[in-house]
Amino acid sequence: MSDLRLRRSVLYMPGSNQRALDKAKTLPADSLILDLEDAVSMEEKELARDQVCAAVKGGGYGHRELVIRVNAPQTPWGDGDLRAAIQAKPDAILMPKVSSPAVLESVADALEALDAPDSIAVWAMIETPAAILNIHEIAKARRDRRNRLTGFVLGTNDLAKDTWAQLVRGRVPMLPWMMLTLAAARAEGLIVLDGVWNDIADPEGCREECRQARDLGFDGKTLIHPNQLEPANTSFAPTEEEVRRARLVIEAFNLPENAKRAAIKVEGRMYERQHIGVARRAVVWSETIAARDAAA
Incomplete structure (x- = not known):
């Protein structure tokens, strides 16, 4: 990454x-x-x-x-x-x-x-x-x-x-x-x-x-x-909705039944495996921002 x-x-x-x-x-x-x-x-x-x-x-x-x-x-x-x-x-x-x-x-x-x-x-x-x-x-x-x-x-x-x-x-x-x-x-x-x-x-x-x-x-x-x-x-910063959806996408691809799938549907939208990187970035940034705000 x-x-x-x-x-x-x-x-x-x-x-x-x-x-x-x-x-x-x-x-x-x-x-x-x-x-x-x-x-x-x-x-x-x-x-x-x-x-x-x-x-x-x-x-x-x-x-x-x-x-x-x-x-x-x-x-x-x-x-x-x-x-x-x-x-x-x-x-x-x-x-x-x-x-x-x-x-x-x-x-x-x-x-x-x-x-x-x-x-x-x-x-x-x-x-x-x-x-x-x-x-x-x-x-x-x-x-x-x-x-x-x-x-x-x-x-x-x-x-x-x-x-x-x-x-x-x-x-x-x-x-x-x-x-x-x-x-x-x-x-x-x-x-x-x-x-x-x-x-x-x-x-x-x-x-x-x-x-x-x-x-x-x-x-x-x-x-x-x-x-x-x-x-x-x-x-x-990623919005709350972007972070929520990003977590859902990561969780969905981690399910055993999706292990070999190239694309899945989450809440009516199609996501390919390449979207996992985008989702992880949103989550990491959100967590980093939250930690920084808490320490301020």
Whole structure:
């Protein structure tokens, strides 16, 4: 079974804001992207690097997955960011502007040269027209374990900027690129996260977009404000009815009389054996969420 870690809500936190880094320890986010790139001004790049790396080393973030988004290698901060991030040992390093497999190969070279721990994964921002055109080749980089690629993060704002596409409600201009990215990710066993909702004064608009992303098949959504956590967490969680039906499907296939059947009927609907994986995922996620809520 693929990675079942919860990533319903993946919150960007500006690395230059120490108060935000501290507050993140109390927020109900599944994952945190501690940002050294877009959310940080040029004047504060080195401050952000120091604060983020100290925060990761210091711990205290509980179950939250910690990801450091570094600046691109070709920038004045890229090399220093990567070196510092490796020393901090986050769960993953998020690389911006990944437009071809060559970017990941160069990062792999750097990780090897710096003797990075095997526990550090690499995520790739998909945010340029070239990345969309090269998306399956980028995803296939996962096949070489030295690349450490485990996930894609859509950068819809950058895609809109570079293509002139409008970020309209329903995201019709973006849908082909979103589904190409998702298909490439799923073909290679990668997680894939939706881009951000920009209007922090409209959490219901965020909820609508989260539900769309969930229906399309995304693992979760990247967020830019704590008030977007609840819409994401509830939208990407399985509903009570989905969990109830999932348990029935698992129980039905476990019956001795169904041991050799390829398809069965449960409450008037047909299910094939391939649906067992989907049902198990819903149950595991539901149990994980319940345990986490109980511990909060």
